[in-house]
Amino acid sequence: MAQRFEEAEARLFGDIYICRKCNARNRTKNPEKTSCRKCGYDDLRKKNDQFAG
Numbered sequence: 589m590a591q592r593f594e595e596a597e598a599r600l601f602g603d604i605y606i607c608r609k610c611n612a613r614n615r616t617k618n619p620e621k622t623s624c625r626k627c628g629y630d631d632l633r634k635k636n637d638q639f640a641g
């Protein structure tokens with residue numbers, strides 16, 4: 589469903605960011621200017637950073 593589509597987009601475009609607080613996916617080109625659409629937390633990580641640091 590929509591979730592699978594978002595994951596496919598993340599692989600294609602790499603502009604999916606994950607909220608460090610609630611782990612919601614947020615699609616944005618400007619993560620530093622974007623707050624989580626779900627909880628409003630403003631610390632987002634790149635989706636593919638999950639194995640780094």
Ligand SMILES: [Zn+2]
Nearest residue numbers: 607610624627
């Ligand atoms: Zn959040």
